Amino acid sequence: MIIRSLLTDENPFNSSEELKEWILQRNKDVEVRIERIQFSDMKMWHKDPDGSLHHDTGRFFSIQGIDVATDYGNISNWRQPIINQPEVGYLGILTKEIDGILYCLMQAKIEPGNINSVQISPTLQATKSNYSRVHTGKAPRYLEYFVNAKPENIILDQLQSEQGARFLRKRNRNIIIKVTENIELHPDFRWMTLRQIKELMHCDNLVNMDTRTVLSGLKISDYMTPLDSLNGMSKFGKEMLLSSTTNHEYKSTIDHLSWLTNLKSKYDLRTTTCAVNNMPGWNSTDFEIAREDGKYFKIIGVNVTISNREVATWCQPLVQPMQDGLCAFIVKKIDGIYHFLIQAKLECGNFDILELAPTVQCLTGAVGKEAHEKPDFYDYVVNASKEQLIVDALQSEEGGRFYHEQNRNLIVEADESFPLNLPPRFTWMTLSQIYEFLRFNNYLNIQARSLISAIKFV
Amino acid sequence: MIIRSLLTDENPFNSSEELKEWILQRNKDVEVRIERIQFSDMKMWHKDPDGSLHHDTGRFFSIQGIDVATDYGNISNWRQPIINQPEVGYLGILTKEIDGILYCLMQAKIEPGNINSVQISPTLQATKSNYSRVHTGKAPRYLEYFVNAKPENIILDQLQSEQGARFLRKRNRNIIIKVTENIELHPDFRWMTLRQIKELMHCDNLVNMDTRTVLSGLKISDYMTPLDSLNGMSKFGKEMLLSSTTNHEYKSTIDHLSWLTNLKSKYDLRTTTCAVNNMPGWNSTDFEIAREDGKYFKIIGVNVTISNREVATWCQPLVQPMQDGLCAFIVKKIDGIYHFLIQAKLECGNFDILELAPTVQCLTGAVGKEAHEKPDFYDYVVNASKEQLIVDALQSEEGGRFYHEQNRNLIVEADESFPLNLPPRFTWMTLSQIYEFLRFNNYLNIQARSLISAIKFV
Numbered sequence: 020m021i022i023r024s025l026l027t028d029e030n031p032f033n034s035s036e037e038l039k040e041w042i043l044q045r046n047k048d049v050e051v052r053i054e055r056i057q058f059s060d061m062k063m064w065h066k067d068p069d070g071s072l073h074h075d076t077g078r079f080f081s082i083q084g085i086d087v088a089t090d091y092g093n094i095s096n097w098r099q100p101i102i103n104q105p106e107v108g109y110l111g112i113l114t115k116e117i118d119g120i121l122y123c124l125m126q127a128k129i130e131p132g133n134i135n136s137v138q139i140s141p142t143l144q145a146t147k148s149n150y151s152r153v154h155t156g157k158a159p160r161y162l163e164y165f166v167n168a169k170p171e172n173i174i175l176d177q178l179q180s181e182q183g184a185r186f187l188r189k190r191n192r193n194i195i196i197k198v199t200e201n202i203e204l205h206p207d208f209r210w211m212t213l214r215q216i217k218e219l220m221h222c223d224n225l226v227n228m229d230t231r232t233v234l235s236g237l238k239i240s241d242y243m244t245p246l247d248s249l250n251g252m253s254k255f256g257k258e259m260l261l262s263s264t265t266n267h268e269y270k271s272t273i274d275h276l277s278w279l280t281n282l283k284s285k286y287d288l289r290t291t292t293c294a295v296n297n298m299p300g301w302n303s304t305d306f307e308i309a310r311e312d313g314k315y316f317k318i319i320g321v322n323v324t325i326s327n328r329e330v331a332t333w334c335q336p337l338v339q340p341m342q343d344g345l346c347a348f349i350v351k352k353i354d355g356i357y358h359f360l361i362q363a364k365l366e367c368g369n370f371d372i373l374e375l376a377p378t379v380q381c382l383t384g385a386v387g388k389e390a391h392e393k394p395d396f397y398d399y400v401v402n403a404s405k406e407q408l409i410v411d412a413l414q415s416e417e418g419g420r421f422y423h424e425q426n427r428n429l430i431v432e433a434d435e436s437f438p439l440n441l442p443p444r445f446t447w448m449t450l451s452q453i454y455e456f457l458r459f460n461n462y463l464n465i466q467a468r469s470l471i472s473a474i475k476f477v
Numbered sequence: 478m479i480i481r482s483l484l485t486d487e488n489p490f491n492s493s494e495e496l497k498e499w500i501l502q503r504n505k506d507v508e509v510r511i512e513r514i515q516f517s518d519m520k521m522w523h524k525d526p527d528g529s530l531h532h533d534t535g536r537f538f539s540i541q542g543i544d545v546a547t548d549y550g551n552i553s554n555w556r557q558p559i560i561n562q563p564e565v566g567y568l569g570i571l572t573k574e575i576d577g578i579l580y581c582l583m584q585a586k587i588e589p590g591n592i593n594s595v596q597i598s599p600t601l602q603a604t605k606s607n608y609s610r611v612h613t614g615k616a617p618r619y620l621e622y623f624v625n626a627k628p629e630n631i632i633l634d635q636l637q638s639e640q641g642a643r644f645l646r647k648r649n650r651n652i653i654i655k656v657t658e659n660i661e662l663h664p665d666f667r668w669m670t671l672r673q674i675k676e677l678m679h680c681d682n683l684v685n686m687d688t689r690t691v692l693s694g695l696k697i698s699d700y701m702t703p704l705d706s707l708n709g710m711s712k713f714g715k716e717m718l719l720s721s722t723t724n725h726e727y728k729s730t731i732d733h734l735s736w737l738t739n740l741k742s743k744y745d746l747r748t749t750t751c752a753v754n755n756m757p758g759w760n761s762t763d764f765e766i767a768r769e770d771g772k773y774f775k776i777i778g779v780n781v782t783i784s785n786r787e788v789a790t791w792c793q794p795l796v797q798p799m800q801d802g803l804c805a806f807i808v809k810k811i812d813g814i815y816h817f818l819i820q821a822k823l824e825c826g827n828f829d830i831l832e833l834a835p836t837v838q839c840l841t842g843a844v845g846k847e848a849h850e851k852p853d854f855y856d857y858v859v860n861a862s863k864e865q866l867i868v869d870a871l872q873s874e875e876g877g878r879f880y881h882e883q884n885r886n887l888i889v890e891a892d893e894s895f896p897l898n899l900p901p902r903f904t905w906m907t908l909s910q911i912y913e914f915l916r917f918n919n920y921l922n923i924q925a926r927s928l929i930s931a932i933k934f935v
Contacts, residue, residue: 105745105747107741107742170728170732170735170736173731173732173735175731176731176734176735176738176739177734177738178738178741178742192738192739192742194735194738270628272916273631273633273634274628274631276634276635276916276917277628277631277634277652278628280634280635280636280650280652281634281650283565283636283918284565284636284650287563289563370829371828371918371919456917458730458734459734459914459917459920460741460829461829462917
């Protein structure tokens with residue numbers, strides 16, 4: 020049923036064209052006004068004497084300073100603002116099997132920081148503050164199906180990390196459930212096949228980060244049965260299935276575990292909170308918290324007004340990137356099996372020191388011109404020919420926290436001459452090995468998961 | 478070669494009797510004098526104004542206060558002292574194959590807190606402070622083999638946690654390497670088969686905690702080949718191999734992951750440092766840091782003098798338990814396959830909220846008399862008949878940090894009538910499923926691993 024969902028775009032509810040049209044129309048219908056305001060003018064928010072920003076209820080999230088000490092990389096000590104949101108939220112997709120095909124109930128969701136206003140999001144996207152109703156608001160739609168899901172209705176249920184450079188050890192519960200009962204279809208929701216969602220993912224900024232992370236955990240090959248016809252699947256799709264089922268690995272999982280144990284033992288990462296007012300290289304005013312050199316990102320305060328069927332307005336801080344980002348996987352066939360070039364990357368907010376990241380993950384604006392100033396493999400991916408690009412799309416980060424943040428997502432096929440020997444923090448993994456790490460907490464970072472979810476099978 | 482090591486006690490180097498004799502003799506030869514002293518008299522240690530205890534170099538470990546807030550259990554907020562040792566140390570066993578049998582190079586190691594003085598320990602037991610020579614001391618014996626081990630010589634290499642109630646997120650690198658070169662045998666070292674080590678484990682307090690955690694990661698069934706004869710293996714041993722290779726599970730791993738994700742999302746654990754001088758229920762004097770009600774444990778300062786071939790003396794704090802401990806696994810055959818009754822347990826120093834723990838893990842002195850004051854399954858394991866006890870031995874905790882701490886380790890076979898339905902924090906796992914979690918960081922706690930290592934095959 021999952022394989023058929025992956026191959027089917029003959030959706031009796033909505034054709035792919037209708038879905039695209041629907042999102043575009045929703046984007047036209049809604050007006051999102053973002054007004055930069057002083058932090059002191061943010062209603063329901065306050066600044067503590069140390070410069071950190073908090074919601075008056077003490078919940079949702081805060082912006083605080085952290086002091087980072089590490090022996091990884093060129094800079095051993097720095098301070099920066101970070102989003103602290105210690106609650107585990109739900110990112111949930113409700114699915115239903117209809118005539119042997121799995122349909123996902125997806126939502127057209129407005130987020131203030133989205134570059135467009137509306138993107139395709141999971142059925143449920145709720146922080147604990149949301150669903151325990153810290154607001155006076157109502158419970159989020161479809162919440163009850165997730166809270167009451169029985170083990171036999173759960174397809175996937177994992178704790179997964181968010182951006183380690185921006186969030187302090189943040190994790191969400193990524194969950195896919197399958198229901199059999201009739202589901203009331205609310206106006207902002209549509210049933211989609213996996214193929215349709217993946218096609219929308221190949222357009223810029225249509226499928227939000229939360230959808231991508233939830234779907235990344237779905238190991239397609241687990242659902243392949245002799246009853247499934249693979250007619251219509253592309254050669255690349257079949258080769259991805261092979262990579263996801265094979266035991267022919269360039270390095271064993273024992274080797275990878277040892278490699279990662281060694282790196283986690285080698286590198287220290289110690290973070291402590293510090294005052295936002297006391298971060299060298301950063302200026303904290305009532306208007307923004309920004310670096311003196313204009314690099315990386317800044318914290319701004321906004322007043323959000325959303326005019327739709329009704330008008331909603333609220334204030335919040337947002338993280339605004341100062342530079343574009345790039346996330347790229349290099350893939351290469353080794354003995355006939357696709358392997359992914361994985362990087363072990365330390366980011367200051369990581370739960371467990373290093374996570375498995377794409378081959379290249381960086382802010383392009385921060386990359387220097389000299390070879391030694393560039394991340395490993397940077398030149399290779401930015402100079403890849405069109406024929407080498409398996410995936411190439413701009414993808415947004417979470418619009419509830421980030422303002423107009425988008426990263427170029429690339430999967431690049433390496434040429435024959437690409438070397439098998441790698442620098443110490445890099446390794447080759449089959450898709451099967453990636454999924455083995457992915458099902459346990461805090462191994463694959465969100466940028467890697469986003470790229471994994473973009474793999475197309477048609 | 479590992480299977481043969483598991484079945485062989487015909488060690489050409491040392492018979493099992495000789496090994497026992499050797500340890501007993503070592504215990505007689507050495508004199509360990511532990512003298513309780515004031516904290517202010519501890520040479521090379523000092524007390525900070527907040528009451529925390531630190532080594533003058535700032536390294537090794539410190540005793541600090543933590544404030545714990547959690548919605549797990551009956552008490553939602555408390556303060557306690559904890560050992561903070563943020564470095565990752567080595568626990569390493571060097572092995573060598575001789576005539577098709579794997580031999581482990583084990584050490585007779587003196588630790589000040591041991592109930593006896595000398596126990597069997599891994600080849601290498603070294604904190605980063607040790608091996609980066611914060612002391613003026615020499616490098617630990619055999620360190621170079623571990624530092625220079627090539628991937629093909631590594632049998633096992635995992636980061637594993639220590640006691641979550643006593644250590645703040647402490648982890649060690651558990652590593653087994655296999656060498657081919659000739660190894661110089663230093664006086665405190667002996668070659669042992671796995672069978673010999675396991676037999677010593679069934680005596681009280683002969684095999685130290687570090688040995689037990691390292692060996693727990695070795696999934697025996699991975700090394701079974703058609704060339705291995707299982708002659709000499711017990712029926713229980715063969716049934717353990719079956720549990721470790723089977724796919725016939727009472728609950729799938731997807732179910733377990735979802736169960737654990739749900740518990741990790743449900744329970745909050747927030748720890749912050751606090752002053753040792755400001756911990757309600759605790760008294761901090763210059764002589765000890767202890768609870769007013771005399772429960773749990775206290776921190777003492779000692780002067781250690783070890784007289785052997787030469788005399789060594791130093792001061793350090795130790796953790797002294799006030800109550801005996803009990804760690805017990807219930808095992809039960811479900812559809813012919815042994816399953817372990819696993820508990821998800823929150824402890825304040827855990828790296829990731831909850832870890833998988835034995836069925837019962839508690840301080841026996843802290844258990845009340847009323848049914849509701851007792852941990853689940855407590856009565857069942859303490860009232861088990863002799864025939865139900867597969868493992869029953871006293872095992873010591875790490876003598877470098879704990880003073881005379883021992884726990885009763887039990888594996889109890891459930892009777893026919895034992896219920897399959899369990900309370901929410903409990904589940905049934907095959908040994909195969911346990912090993913799947915064990916190879917990734919921070920899933921199995923050290924008490925569970927200690928019991929897994931005690932499984933005998935002969």
